[in-house]
Amino acid sequence: MKFNIAGISIRSIVGENYSLFIAEICDYSFLKNWLKLLDAAEITRYNNYQFEGDAQKFAARRFIAKTIIAQNFPAIELPFSLHYTASGKPFLDDKSCWFNWSHSRNYIAVAISDKYPVGIDIEYIDPEFDFMPLWKEITGTTAVSPDLQTFYRYWTVREALAKLSGTGLNEDILNYELNCLPPHYNITVSDPDLIIIQKSISDFQICLAANTQIIKANT
Numbered sequence: 001m002k003f004n005i006a007g008i009s010i011r012s013i014v015g016e017n018y019s020l021f022i023a024e025i026c027d028y029s030f031l032k033n034w035l036k037l038l039d040a041a042e043i044t045r046y047n048n049y050q051f052e053g054d055a056q057k058f059a060a061r062r063f064i065a066k067t068i069i070a071q072n073f074p075a076i077e078l079p080f081s082l083h084y085t086a087s088g089k090p091f092l093d094d095k096s097c098w099f100n101w102s103h104s105r106n107y108i109a110v111a112i113s114d115k116y117p118v119g120i121d122i123e124y125i126d127p128e129f130d131f132m133p134l135w136k137e138i139t140g141t142t143a144v145s146p147d148l149q150t151f152y153r154y155w156t157v158r159e160a161l162a163k164l165s166g167t168g169l170n171e172d173i174l175n176y177e178l179n180c181l182p183p184h185y186n187i188t189v190s191d192p193d194l195i196i197i198q199k200s201i202s203d204f205q206i207c208l209a210a211n212t213q214i215i216k217a218n219t
Contacts, residue, residue, distance in 0.1 A: 005067055006030040008060065015197065017115040020208055021068050022122075022201060025060045025106045034063035039081040061108045065090075065101045068110050073097045089166035100163050104204060111208045119164025119209045121156045125149065137174065144180050149205075154178060156207035157187045157196055164194075164209045 002011045007030035013020040038046060042062055049055035070078045075094060082090045090099070098117045101110045104124045111120040131151040136142060139154045157178060162169045177190040186198050193213040199206040 006033045006063065008064060010064070010068075013199065018111060018113040018118060018197070018208065018210060019072065020120070020197070020199070020206075021064075021110040021112075022199075022206065023064050023108050023110070025057060025064075025108065028056050028060070031056055031059060034059040037063050037066050037079050039079065041081075057103070057106070061101070061103050064108055065099070065110050069097065069099055069112065072112050073114070085166050087166050087168055089163070102159070102163065107201075107204055109206050113210060116213075117164055117211050119160045119162065119166075120207065121159035121163060122204055122206045123152055123156050123159070125152050125203050125205055139180075140174070140176075140178060141180075150180060152205040153180070153187050153198060153207075156198070156205045157189070157209070160196070160207040160209035161189070161194070164211060 002009065004010065007027040008023050008025055010021055010023040035043070035046070038059060046055050046059055049058060066078060066080065070076050070080070073094070076092065076097060080092070083092065084090055096114055098113045098115070099111065100118050100120045101108060102120045102122045103109070104122045107122055109120050109122040111118040125148065127148065129148070131148060132146060135146050135151060138151065138158060144150060158169060158173055161176060162173045165173065167173065179188045179190070181188060187196060189196055193211055195210040195212060197208040
């Protein structure tokens with residue numbers, strides 16, 4: 001499904017217990033609307049950007065994330081402020097609202113769930129990127145033939161797991177056993193409590209990770 005919010009084109013993918021939103025930011029004529037949802041700390045950050053384009057993208061990303069959260073969780077009213085963990089993961093006081101976002105170039109991906117924590121990563125597939133020095137560290141294998149697309153599949157899974165945990169791309173995340181399955185070479189993880197959802201859009205690779213252990217603990 002595709003829709004538009006304040007000049008931003010957004011497509012949504014609805015799954016079981018999660019929703020994924022992907023937005024492309026092209027039209028900055030609605031900047032004044034976006035700024036209305038920024039709190040004092042975000043306005044300060046917006047004003048501190050050296051380049052206007054970076055400031056505008058920041059405002060757009062916060063606007064998209066907050067609008068999507070408010071539209072999908074009726075108890076949360078705009079405007080609202082986000083909180084952040086020590087490692088920078090955003091959260092709200094309302095623990096029934098799980099969300100995460102990631103951005104790359106002009107795109108932002110937002111994941112939400114009312115059932116379990118989520119983490120998301122989106123990466124531009126850069127054809128000029130020399131991935132070989134990182135291949136073994138990111139994939140954890142030499143059994144899969146190296147290629148750019150497969151590398152980004154592994155990379156976004158690792159990053160999404162890092163966003164899910166809120167710890168960053170540390171040794172525990174790098175040690176997760178991942179499997180690359182033909183024919184589409186989707187990545188799976190050995191932990192049965194973790195869900196991995198992968199999408200490819202244009203020149204971007206996206207991964208959503210979720211921890212279903214929260215559901216099991218509350219049922």
